[in-house]
Amino acid sequence: MAVRMEEVLSRRTGDPSSTDHPGHRLELSTEDGVTKIFGFWMFLVSDVLLFASLFATYVVIYTHTANGPSASELFGHDVSGFLAETLALLTSSFTCGLATWEMHQGRAGRLKFWMIITLLLGLTFLGLEITEFRDFVSQGATLQTSAFLSGFYTLVGTHGAHVTLGILWMSLILYQLVRFGLNAVTARKFYIVGLYWHFLDIVWVLIFTVVYLTGVM
């Protein structure tokens, strides 16, 4: 799943002589596709900074538990919940990769199949996360309890909101693939939502490490 950043960077679009370049890949076959994929990479930079700020804030305040539960009390007694979330999301990233691979082989049917699997895994992740949050709240650990919990719900919740948006977005792309078939435009759209999906997976790896593993220790 090498991301073709160098390809995106090396091709210029203002150049009329490059109009007829045969793209190596469907999503890069038009100037429009190349520019939009580049633009989306730039968006991801800003999203990295957004999460970086949330992580920084969390790290500053995660020991500030006031009289509420600490991270180890909250996450330590049952690791199965966040482990299951992690497995669901990491697997969904893999299936999203398979979908991209099938797209590059031109197999629209299998692309749609793997997209559906990815969406189902994403929904599983969301369901697990909501259950986890409800469980914590029922133990009296709410957003208002302490700075630590404000940081926890906001950081993990922002990621969850991104996943929710990703599910809505990927469903919309799936609809367009069914309606209009696989072409340069729908390929570009799927490729971009795929980038977003993998990015959320990377953020989750950091959440898993910084929030849950550090918390359990």
Add this chain to the structure above:
Amino acid sequence: MGDSLTNTAGHFFVTGDPLIIASDVAIVLVSLGIVFTLTYFKKWKWLWREWLTTVDHKKIAIMYLISAILMLFRGGVDALLMRTQLALPNLGLLSAEHYDQIFTTHGTIMILFMAMPFIFAMFNAVVPLQIGARDVAFPYLNAISFWLFFFGALLFNISFVIGGSPDGGWTSYPPLTELQFDPGVGENYYLLGLSISGIGTIATGINFLATIIKMRAPGMTLMKMPLFTWAVLGTCIIILFVFPVLSVALALLLIDRLFGAHFFTMMYGGNPMQFVNLFWIWGHPEVYIAVLPAFGIYSEVVATFSQKKIFGYKSMVASIMAISIIGNLTWVHHFFTMGAGPAVNTFFSISTMAVAIPTGVKVFNWLMTMYRGRITLSLPMLWALAFIPAFAVAGATGVWLAEAPTDYQYHNTYFMVAHFHQALIGGVVFGMLAGMYYWWPKMFGFKLKEKFGKWAFWFFNIGFYVCFTPQYILGLMGMQRRMYTYTADMHWTALNFVSTIGAYLMGIGFLCIAAQIIHSLVHMEKDLTGDPWGGRTLEWSLPSPAPHYNFAVIPQISDRDEWWERKRRGEQDALKPRPEDIRDIHMPKNSGVPFLMGVCFFIAGFGFTFGWIAVGAAGLVGVLLCLAHRSLDQHPDHDIPADEIRRTEAALGRL
């Protein structure tokens, strides 16, 4: 029932203050006037079709420029109210509370709703023309950016008639701005207005980065780009890195206020200094976001009006990039007094002083460009010249402030107030005015007349020094910022009075600019050359204003000052299109959805401001529907037929 309604309305609309009632009346009258004029001249359709739905970067630039000038007026009125209150000891023009609101709105508006749209006006007006592109990379997104800025600014500005203005300072430090100490909706307006326009700003950063990297005409390598475009590139990189941090800071404070979280509260483990850190991680680079485009403008103006190529192009580029990196590493100098310790303070002292090096390189390069040049003292050049001493003083006092031990003396005094006004007015406002005068003919097709412009220049410049020089001394005498009055026995009266006179001189300068624009509109002389200044870069090879598609045929670039070199070789006509080269041009369609998306964001912002979660959520659903509509739009573009382009070019006398 009736009583409770009146009470609710009394809380909802700000009543009681005669100044605000006067503003209410003025707002109602102006709105009625606008509605009447548009209806009388049957201009509603024109407004919708030509402006509200446009995705053309040239028109978006004009809308940004008008907004910036209006906001300069509003922020300027705030400034004059404050200076009037401080002219003499113990004046009662403004109450303490009202004064707090006014310094908050003054700072916020000037930086976020005046300087930012002004620089975006310049980005939009110039960059695509300068690099030989037909529009920005994402024209639809560009329209969204504008409308998010517009409705964010509108949300912020209605606060003073509906619900009450924010009063926590433009820096909005918690815990003062937490619900406990600052109840009411004012602070929510600040947080939401800035958040909404901030999203638009990030989108603009992405858009121009993609435009500059991907859309340059063939032959224009990075090291052949005009310096203004380089400055925009540096600015966009900073925007991309720091505006998300502001978004997070604002969002966390909002979560504290709306949902009772404890990020920055005094209790339950909150840490107010984390907000201050996040705010200045954005806030200091924001200074460079505002000043780098101005530096770019000075580079264009100085080269054009000295009729010389810029001195030290490569070092200029290196300086822009150095500033955009070092500028991210200086934020702690805004709160040395936090007590982070000598090691931290020393690091940030040194990094702050280090920024002076690339800036100094640039100043010397501008001076060396002028040296033995054939200088024309036109308005853009005058403002560029005035910038150099102003910025030298701002830089020198900045180095004083950068030294952590001495900063303990100046911290939050009028010395610091004078310093940053000198930097932001002398650096950014002078630059934007230079840019406005310089590219006005390109944007509108006629030059601004010099008559009132010279008056504006001298009033504004003299007023500028008369206003801020006494403030340095007042700061050294111990006058703190944000004081709403003082007593006579402080011996601050004379200097404050002089400062107020200066502020009014600047106000007269602003009125002269307004008079100049009206005068030039009435006695308009169209510029038919497209190149009224003897320009050097590609935008001057086009007619003014440029046709919708900018370039009928994308030019091939071989030199840094392409247009100047062509003129020197007598090859101007080579940049004109040949009929056989003209093909159909693919352009984006106009769309009302960006405007609607702005409306939805406004509804969401208004709802959350008042804690009406359902209204806020409905607004956000509207935003999602707008996004889905765009995604499902199968034909967002159209083709302009080659014949139509040939006719347009022929009518412009270019075929």
